[in-house]
Each structure stands twice: as C-alpha cells, then as structure tokens.
Amino acid sequence: MPLYLSDEDINAFSREDVSVALWAIKLHAADMAVTPALALRLIHQYLLPLIPPEHWHELKVHRAATWDGIFFIYVALGFCVTSNEDPLVEVMYAIKLIHAHTKRQPREFEFPTVIEVTEFLAICQRLNIPVQGLRLKSAHKVDPMEYCTLCWRHPLPGRKLCAHHAPNSPFQDDGREGAKGAAARYKAGMRQKKRFDLEVNRLLTTETIEHHESLFTTPILLPSQNIAQWLSSRRPQIWQLLAERQLEVTDD
Numbered sequence: 001m002p003l004y005l006s007d008e009d010i011n012a013f014s015r016e017d018v019s020v021a022l023w024a025i026k027l028h029a030a031d032m033a034v035t036p037a038l039a040l041r042l043i044h045q046y047l048l049p050l051i052p053p054e055h056w057h058e059l060k061v062h063r064a065a066t067w068d069g070i071f072f073i074y075v076a077l078g079f080c081v082t083s084n085e086d087p088l089v090e091v092m093y094a095i096k097l098i099h100a101h102t103k104r105q106p107r108e109f110e111f112p113t114v115i116e117v118t119e120f121l122a123i124c125q126r127l128n129i130p131v132q133g134l135r136l137k138s139a140h141k142v143d144p145m146e147y148c149t150l151c152w153r154h155p156l157p158g159r160k161l162c163a164h165h166a167p168n169s170p171f172q173d174d175g176r177e178g179a180k181g182a183a184a185r186y187k188a189g190m191r192q193k194k195r196f197d198l199e200v201n202r203l204l205t206t207e208t209i210e211h212h213e214s215l216f217t218t219p220i221l222l223p224s225q226n227i228a229q230w231l232s233s234r235r236p237q238i239w240q241l242l243a244e245r246q247l248e249v250t251d252d
C-alpha cells in the first residue's frame with residue numbers, strides 16, 4: 001500500500017523542510033508497498049537529518065521494524081520536546097502521519113484488550129496518570145501490558161505464551177524434563193485457564209467496585225512508596241510468598 005497523504009496533510013506543516021521531506025517520502029513510496037521496514041528507512045533518510053543529533057537514537061529501533069515501533073518513535077520524540085514551539089514537534093507529527101496514513105483508513109495505535117489492562121488504563125485516565133510513558137520505557141524490550149494467555153507472566157517476543165507455558169520455549173528452565181515438561185506445563189495451563197480467567201475477573205470486579213465506591217480514593221494501583229505495606233494489605237499471597245522466601249521488600 002502506498003502512503004495515503006493528502007496535499008493538505010503535507011502543507012499543514014509550518015516547517016518547510018518537514019513538508020519537503022514528506023513530499024519526498026510520498027514520491028519515494030508512490031509505487032511501493034509501504035512495510036514498516038520501508039517506512040522506517042524513509043523516516044531515517046528524510047526526517048532524521050531534520051532533528052538535532054542528540055535525539056537521533058530515539059529513531060533507532062532495535063528489533064525488526066513494526067508499526068507499533070514507529071508509533072513509539074513518535075511518543076519517544078514527544079518526551080524530548082521542551083515546548084509547543086520546539087521545532088521537534090513538527091517532525092514528531094510527521095512520523096505520526098506516516099504511521100497513520102499507510103492504510104486507506106488511518107491506522108490508530110491500539111491498546112491491548114486484555115480486560116485488566118483496559119481497566120488499568122481507564123483508572124490511569126481517571127487519575128490523570130500518563131500511560132504512554134509506561135509503555136515507552138520498555139518499548140524495545142518487553143511490553144509491560146502484554147500477558148501470557150495462561151498466566152500473568154510476560155509472553156515471549158511475538159508470541160501469546162510465556163517461557164513457562166510455551167510448549168516449545170527457547171528458554172526452557174528444566175533441561176532435565178525438556179520438551180515433555182514444557183508440553184505438560186502447557187496442558188496444565190490450558191486445563192486451568194477457566195479458573196484463571198474467573199479469578200482474574202473476581203479480583204478485578206472486587207477492586208473496581210471498591211475503587212468506584214470510594215470515589216476513586218482506594219489505592220488500588222501499586223504505589224511508588226511503602227510498597228511493602230501495600231503488598232501486605234492488598235496482595236497478601238505475594239506478601240506471604242516473599243516472607244516464606246525471606247525476601248526483604250524495599251521500595252527500590
């Protein structure tokens with residue numbers, strides 16, 4: 001698919017060098033399928049020279065290029081902007097345009113639909129806690145809002161299951177049992193999936209109702225201070241496990 005950028009979109013930029021770069025990108029991509037890799041290459045070729053070298057690293061993507069990765073470049077640049085007049089703002093929006101307009105229906109960044117993540121984002125919005133930064137911190141590593149289908153561990157890169165549950169995990173932690181052990185863990189996880197989903201729902205419902213009834217004052221999100229106290233009252237089982245393993249909990 002080519003770049004669906006209208007003249008209006010491009011001419012709306014006040015920085016002429018940014019408009020010219022977008023024209024060049026549009027021409028360059030005219031008869032080509034714009035994959036994330038190509039989009040990233042064009043961004044590097046035409047937009048990177050327009051920003052100060054100290055921000056160039058924000059445009060590097062350490063894994064294979066993806067549309068989400070390109071969206072995160074836009075977000076990352078946003079953190080480098082010092083004011084609305086910062087010339088970086090226009091480059092930032094040019095990247096967002098490229099992310100959006102490589103589909104006839106503009107592409108929007110999609111947040112995950114896991115129910116607890118959706119509720120978490122809703123709470124953050126209500127409490128005015130910025131969330132994009134939370135994802136950004138680990139944009140190049142693990143997305144903290146992606147979970148294994150069968151548990152609360154993070155999934156393996158590009159997969160739905162974690163290292164513990166994936167039947168052919170490259171990080172098997174039990175060389176002794178090998179593939180057989182991994183398959184057994186996967187089956188056990190599948191057997192418990194219904195119970196797991198019910199438990200997630202139960203916890204979520206209880207906490208959400210409590211949060212609403214307290215007019216959004218209950219500390220249901222993990223605090224940055226006095227974490228030990230929060231864990232002991234709100235996550236007693238984790239607290240118990242830490243005690244059994246004699247692990248000391250500090251806020252750090």
Ligand SMILES: [Zn+2]
Pocket residue numbers: 148149150151152153161162163164165
């Ligand atoms: Zn798992």
